[in-house]
Amino acid sequence: METRIDEIADGIYRLSTCVPDIAPPAGFTFNQFLVLGDEPLLFHTGPRRMFPLVRDAVARLLPPERLRWITFGHYEADECGSMNEWLAVAPQAEIAHGQTGCLVSLNDMADRAPRILADGETIDLGGGRRVRYLDTPHIPHGWDAGVLYEEASGTLLCGDLFTQLGDGPALTEGDIVGPAIAAEDMFGYSSLNPGMGTTIRRLAGLAPRRLALMHGPSYAGDGAAALTALADDYDRRAGAALAEAGIG
Template identity: 85%
Template sequence: MQTRIDEVADGIYRLSTFVPEIAPPAGFTFNQFLVMGEEPLLFHTGLRRMFPLVREAVARLLPPERLRWIGFGHYEADECGAVNEWLAIAPRAEAVHGHTGCLVSLNDLADRPPRMLADGEAIELGGGRRVRWLDTPHIPHGWDAGVFFEEASGTLLCGDLFTQAGDGPALTEGDVVGPAIAAEDLFGFSSLNPGMGATIRRLAALSPRGLALMHGPSFAGDGAAALRALAEDYDRRVRAAGGRAMPAVDA
């Protein structure tokens, strides 16, 4: 395996490792995102066993010990399995997550105390770059789930939202909703609940110009339209399961 590096927005780099043995014959990508700044952020740590690959990729962009923030969407091995490995090589780094993730996981598992963020709280990375944390509980799964929105580039760091199989381009202006629907049909990875559509539409209200997918290509274009279409599909699934989707709530 090797980790590919691509700049998918100004100062945001996608570190992508393709694993053909997962979901064959298409295979599956595991992506981390390095957000540059005076206080750089790595979003997703990667699996613990992938740490050497990802560390090498980060080192091609900046000295790994310069990392300041280690974030992820929810507690899962591919999102945070290597958190302590990163904390060990970056002495100023802090893990960062929402209240739930810190209270139920990070306060215990992280080798240094994490930075706990409230819903909507932002971190200044310097150089005019700021990331804002948004709680998305149970969406697509995980009680502690959330996303970061990088405001300068308008990039939503999506975590497992829009997951798709395959090893496509690093960046696309094409359809990311259809492949995400197909992946949901294949894996059934989402925790269907009445609030899914409303929570995703709250993200659409940010009008992101880019979507940084953990599994699949990053997207450049009308992120709000893609999020609304994904919300509609989840509403459909909730109704099909006998539930009632909640109305949209303004951001």
């Protein structure tokens, strides 16, 4: 395996590793995002076994020990499996996540105490860059789920939203909703609940110009429209599940 590096927005780099053995023959990508600034931030660490690949990719962009912030969508191996390896190589690095994730998992599992982020709280990375944390509990899964929005570039770091198969281009202007619907049909990875559409439409209100997917290509275009279409599909799924259960 190899990790590809692509700049998907000014100063935001996608580090992408395709694992062909997952969902063959299409394969499945695991993406991390490095946001440059005076205090560089890594969104997603990758699993522990992928750490050498991701570390070497980061080293092509900046000395790994300069990393200041480590964040991720929720507590899960592909999001944060190598967080302690990163804390070891970057002595100034600090994990930042929402209250639920910190109280339930990270206060115990992280080798250094994390910074708890309130919903809507921002971190100033310097150099004109600032990221905003947004709680998205159970969206698409995980009680502790959240996303980051980089304000200067209008990039939403989506976590598992829009998950899809394949090893496509780093950045696309094509359809990301249809492939995400197909992946949901295959994996059923989302925690269907009546609030899904409302939560995702809140993200659409940011009108992001870039959507940075953890599994799949990043998207350039009308992020609000893509998020709204995804919200509509989840509303349909949640409604069908409630109807099948005889609720509502």
